[in-house]
Amino acid sequence: MFAALRVDERGTVTAEFAIVVPAVLAVLALVVxxxxxxxxxxxxxxxAGEIARHExxxxVDIAQQSVAAxxxxxxxxxxxxxxxxCVTLRSRPARGPLAHVTVESRACAARTGEGDLQ
Structure with a gap:
């Protein structure tokens, strides 16, 4: 009786598939x-670079439009x-598990004004 059970491998592919699919989906979710x-x-x-240059x-009005966008x-x-x-932008881009991830960017630009030009 036990020998017959060892020879019969029906269902092993289903069990392997049930284990592998969640792992593949988890890796795919991490990649996305x-x-x-x-x-x-x-x-x-x-x-951030655009806003820094405009400001x-x-x-300032064009920079505010970029922020509003x-x-x-x-x-x-x-x-x-x-x-x-320098302008630093900080955002949490998604909901769910990614809501705890903060993305940050910083850009600087040289200031110009009427007094700088000669």
């Missing part, structure tokens, strides 16, 4: 989440460091 976070970071890098040359989930911090105007 990583791509999503990287894309969000690239957006923040681009917009450094005095185009990002939506309300982005924190903006500004700092002046000597001749540089």
């Amino acid at each position: 989440a990583g791509i999503y976070l990287a894309a969000h970071r690239i957006t923040l890098v681009s917009v 450094a040359r005095g185009d 990002l939506g309300g989930r982005v924190e903006v911090a500004r700092a002046d460091e000597g001749a540089l105007h």
Whole structure:
């Protein structure tokens, strides 16, 4: 009786499939989440540079439009460091498990004004 049970391998593929599929789905979810976070970071890098340049040359209205285009989930911090105007954008791009991940980008631009041109 026991010998007949050892020879019969029906169901082993189903058991292996039941173990492998959740692991593959978890890895796939991590890859997609990583791509999503990287894309969000690239957006923040681009917009932080744009905002820093606009504010450094005095185009505050255009900079405010860029901030408004990002939506309300982005924190903006500004700092002046000597001749540089720096902008830091901080955001939590997603809900669920990714809600605990904060993406941050910082960009600086040289300030210009009427007194700088000669």
